[in-house]
Amino acid sequence: MEKKVYLPDLAEGLIRRKEIGKKEADLFVRTVFELIVDALTTEQQVKVKGVGTFKVVTVDSRESVNVNTGERIVISSHGKVTFSPEKTLSDRVNKPFADFETVVLNDGTRTEDMERIDPVIEVPVEETPAVEETPAVEETPVVGETPAVEETPVVGETPAVEETPAVEETPVVEETPVVEETPVVEETPVVEETPVVEETPVVEEAPVEETPIAEVPVSEKIVSSSVSKEPKSGRGWLFYFFLFVLAVLLLLGGFILGRKTPVLNQKEEVAPATTTTKADVSAHEETDTLKNDTLMAEAKSPVANATQAAETQVPESQPVSAQSVEERAAQYPQVKNGEFWIVGIKATHIIEKGDDLSKLALEHYGNKRMISYIIKMNRLRDPSHICVGQKIELPELVSRQ
């Protein structure tokens, strides 16, 4: 397949082109290359028009190892011939591909990217609630009403669930009902009316964090989008929409009230609130499922222990800490830009064989990422370097929100 050409062949070609004898042609071709070699030995480079440039590059001496014997040998400095073809020649060689040009690839060029984009377009509804509702405290019901979220693929939920591991935030959830007691009652019917049952995962996340003002439009958007998605199911979607807006307003009002009322109120209400909410929940079938889901979620996630622990702590520590979190935090090293303040020592752990910090973080906080707090708390320089018997203090964390 591959054609091999030697000097005589080149000479023949030369004879075809020029009227010279075979001998002369042979001589000429040979001398051309001899001359190049000679020139290279005396000079650094030889340029031959129409072919290219031959260069001699000196290579420094270096040590190497004889592969067979393992002896060290020194490869002495020597010259190396490099050849760079002239532009005209390389173009001729490249003729078959000359029409191709280097093309700039845009980000979306690959099919993978395309696939990735599609769901994003479909699910913007999901994303917005996930992102924007997070900071807010109160919108359990609001979230509950977004059935669209459930209908759209599950994708959106999983990240949200991952956010939940933030252990200390769950207690906040407990607070929310306190604030909302009145609205809660009114909202639950709303929940019943909306056909979708499984709002729980969202519910879990949403209560954790939400800025109230930002939500109103957001939630409305959600509604509208959700509504637009289920036009088949409801002729009375307008009615739902109204209910939803009402619920949102109520929630907001409740939230603002709750904010204004001093921390003391919270303290008193915490216990009853939780119970009442639970009662409410059990009262309604859908909400029952909610509960189940939450339970399941708890069971599944290692966070469960942590959350429970957090819950137990909350009633006592929360109101107090709310005031003095910053004072207490000041006593401990803090993780820069972290989600939590380190406000105390929850426990101490003595390192055993096989322990590692991320495992500890996972056990005690339900999330490997919390390792940074452990590292900070113990001022570990090299977290990958811990000894058996070393004492590790596990920080008590309070959400910065």
Added chain:
Amino acid sequence: MNNKEFLNELSKRTGFSAKETAELMAALTNELAEQFEEEATVSVMGFGNFEVKKKLERVLINPSTKQRMLVPPKMVLTFKPSATLKEKL
């Protein structure tokens, strides 16, 4: 050594006139180029091998702009010096 010096030296060695050597040299390079176009390997004893190699297309990323480029496949002429040439240097 540039082309002029090369041709001068060549004419001296072969006995052709400067003009003739230039013409012959042009003919030789043409012949070479033609061989390369046919993807032939030109091997010259005591000098080395000229070979045409195919390079596959590849994606290149501009390190400063992170821009991705698709570099098309191409044919490249390579030269591999022979052992005797290596020894001489």
